[in-house]
Amino acid sequence: MIRVLIADDEPMIRAGVRAVLSTDPGIEIVAEASDGHDAVEQVRRFRPHVAVLDIRMPGTNGIEAAAEIRRTVPATGVVMLTTFGEDDYILQALGGGAAGFLIKSGEPEELIAGVRAVADGAAYLSPKVAARVVAHLSATGAGALAGRRTAARERVHTLTARERDVLAFLGGGLSNGQIARRLHLVEGTVKAHVSSILARLGVDNRAAAAVVAHEAGVVDPAHTP
Incomplete structure (x- = not known):
């Protein structure tokens, strides 16, 4: 079983992510968190294979949480959930060691594929995220x-x-x-x-x-x- 933690400050988003992942019998949701600090604590407690983090949360955000998880519980892979318009955050998360990036408005199958890929040690960029990252890099003065x-x-x-x-x-x-x-x-x-x-x-x-x-x-x- 792939053990997963979900962290998002919006209860409805957490419920939606849980509902999608629960359709896969090989995935188990072991904990939820409403902010980055709690996410890190829950990861330390439950040692999930994958932490699915909202990129923007109050207090400790997803980027900071991902970096702390990578430092303290490196066996847990991190999948970031993002929305359009958060390209700078995506670039920061890349530097922080996140292994997967998904658009919240993407297809449910992508969420499952991303969690499975990261649990298996792979990187996962949804096609929409990859396209936006490349386009954003081209427009940053670089x-x-x-x-x-x-x-x-x-x-x-x-x-x-x-x-x-x-x-x-x-x-x-x-x-x-x-x-x-x-x-x-x-x-x-x-x-x-x-x-x-x-x-x-x-x-x-x-x-x-x-x-x-x-x-x-x-x-x-x-x-x-």
């Missing part, structure tokens, strides 16, 4: 979209051919085990490739690497679960 795509392709070009294959699947939200099966490799080899990819790209986590993959245009439907 260069035009074409320039960012060129820079991302240059970074990806430093990878070996096999590492580029792994990155494409990583960007599609696949876990190490799923990538291993697609590429007919042992999982330990894929794990080593992922570590090398993160180092070569200069990013801290799989979700940030997934953004680079989307910017470079190496992710297509064939690379999704």
